[in-house]
Amino acid sequence: MDMEIDEPTNGTSSSRLAPIEEVKPTPKQIKRIAAHSHVKGLGIDPETNEALPEGAGFVGQIAARTAASIIVDMIRMKSMAGRAVLLAGPPATGKTAIALAMSHELGDGVPFVPLVASEVFSSEVKKTEVLMRSFRRAIGLRVKETKDVYEGEVTELTPVETSENSGLGKTISHLLIGLKTAKGSKQLKLDPSIYDSILKQRVEVGDVIYIEANSGIVKRVGRCDVYASEFDLEADEFVPMPKGDVRKSKDIVQNVSLHDLDLANSRPQGRQGDVTNIVSQLMAPKKTEVTDRLRSEINKVVNEYIESGVAELMPGVLFIDEVHMLDVECFTYLYRALESPMAPVVVFATNRGTTTVRGLDDKAPHGIPPEMLDRLMIIPTMKYNEEDVRKILAHRTEAENVQFDEKAFDLLSRVGSEKSLRYALQLIAPARLCAQTCGREIIDLVDVERCTKLFMDRSESLQKAEEAQKRLAEKNSK
Numbered sequence: 001m002d003m004e005i006d007e008p009t010n011g012t013s014s015s016r017l018a019p020i021e022e023v024k025p026t027p028k029q030i031k032r033i034a035a036h037s038h039v040k041g042l043g044i045d046p047e048t049n050e051a052l053p054e055g056a057g058f059v060g061q062i063a064a065r066t067a068a069s070i071i072v073d074m075i076r077m078k079s080m081a082g083r084a085v086l087l088a089g090p091p092a093t094g095k096t097a098i099a100l101a102m103s104h105e106l107g108d109g110v111p112f113v114p115l116v117a118s119e120v121f122s123s124e125v126k127k128t129e130v131l132m133r134s135f136r137r138a139i140g141l142r143v144k145e146t147k148d149v150y151e152g153e154v155t156e157l158t159p160v161e162t163s164e165n166s167g168l169g170k171t172i173s174h175l176l177i178g179l180k181t182a183k184g185s186k187q188l189k190l191d192p193s194i195y196d197s198i199l200k201q202r203v204e205v206g207d208v209i210y211i212e213a214n215s216g217i218v219k220r221v222g223r224c225d226v227y228a229s230e231f232d233l234e235a236d237e238f239v240p241m242p243k244g245d246v247r248k249s250k251d252i253v254q255n256v257s258l259h260d261l262d263l264a265n266s267r268p269q270g271r272q273g274d275v276t277n278i279v280s281q282l283m284a285p286k287k288t289e290v291t292d293r294l295r296s297e298i299n300k301v302v303n304e305y306i307e308s309g310v311a312e313l314m315p316g317v318l319f320i321d322e323v324h325m326l327d328v329e330c331f332t333y334l335y336r337a338l339e340s341p342m343a344p345v346v347v348f349a350t351n352r353g354t355t356t357v358r359g360l361d362d363k364a365p366h367g368i369p370p371e372m373l374d375r376l377m378i379i380p381t382m383k384y385n386e387e388d389v390r391k392i393l394a395h396r397t398e399a400e401n402v403q404f405d406e407k408a409f410d411l412l413s414r415v416g417s418e419k420s421l422r423y424a425l426q427l428i429a430p431a432r433l434c435a436q437t438c439g440r441e442i443i444d445l446v447d448v449e450r451c452t453k454l455f456m457d458r459s460e461s462l463q464k465a466e467e468a469q470k471r472l473a474e475k476n477s478k
């Protein structure tokens, strides 16, 4: 953001004019801090391949993190597709954090699709369709193509209008774009339909773009780095000015998911069954039911492209949290889906012990049928000791940019280990608010004490509910 500061004048302004005041920089915007923003990875020691006691924002849970890093290595070696992992442990022991850390370790090229099990019970779509869509979203395809493109830094962007006979006002007859490279420049006269894509990607003069010669697809690569010093905060991605001629053959790599291809292929227009054509049609909105027949068509085409070396399959991770919420029908569907040649790695998480499998009367560990449990690689997570709780809270207070007085932090750590980590984490924000209402930036002991009285943790609330139930039963028995 370019911070325009109006410098105060040197007294030359007459008393008639409003005094010019210096624009104060806006206070640091308090952004919503995500629950796992402090976790940057699994924190693995590159020498030993073991999890460090503290690393990448993670504390403790060494065995679980080490096991997760082995799973990540197997995914990278593509020897994990179609297998499933279960993260099982008490609440707030880092299961979700580990799953997200695995996604960080795998990098952007590998899809990571988070799903809460209860999402499958949608009123519009079948449970099995929700699962299949999530499966297909978690399978990436890296398509490499050589295309004729016009590439360069935009030096001119002029929509040429023409007045329409029908009197409905002006329309764009064509678009003039100037492109410049280190070697030359070219002015292009383009069809007005390309202008929508330009506006959608907010292309401006100074941006580096390429336009596919045969399909007219525009892709904004970034802002030319000659403008890098223009902004105080680099809010954009800066790229060097392209070399060579404006018109060139360029290797283009696109990452898409099988679900994207399914949806694009289910649209009526365009040549069916050509993945490069399908990939290039990904722009327009689509509202069409994807059938298994269409999916098998896509699978066939994708296999052809993989065999011809044009595309590379990138099996990703489907993370299903609260897996005990799935019913027996979903588990049955998952058995089959996991056996298909194009299946992602499925990571389940649950904090339940032995509980009823939904849809059956039987109880089973974690609410998962034994036939499925046999197929899972189970990673247990353990409760934290007070020292780990203290370190985790320290990471969170840093991520949320709050400061605690020492006694206040000791009380918070004690609450975190005696009651629950999540309860202590949830007290951070209200404690800060209590301090701020008393005009303090540093959270004091009284603020934490006040919040522990105002907000109950789960066990306290359960105890009060049982006491109320008991009193009601006694009253009814009189």
Ligand SMILES: Nc1ncnc2c1ncn2[C@@H]1O[C@H](COP(=O)(O)OP(=O)(O)OP(=O)(O)O)[C@@H](O)[C@H]1O
Pocket: 035, 036, 037, 039, 057, 058, 059, 060, 061, 089, 090, 091, 092, 093, 094, 095, 096, 097, 098, 349, 350, 351, 392, 395, 421, 422, 425
């Ligand atoms: N070992 C850890 N290191 C750093 N932060 C952690 C660790 N374990 C948990 N956290 C943090 O504690 C909070 C709760 O963790 P998380 O949501 O992963 O627990 P969970 O096991 O998934 O809980 P639930 O079973 O209730 O879903 C999150 O903010 C998470 O980032």
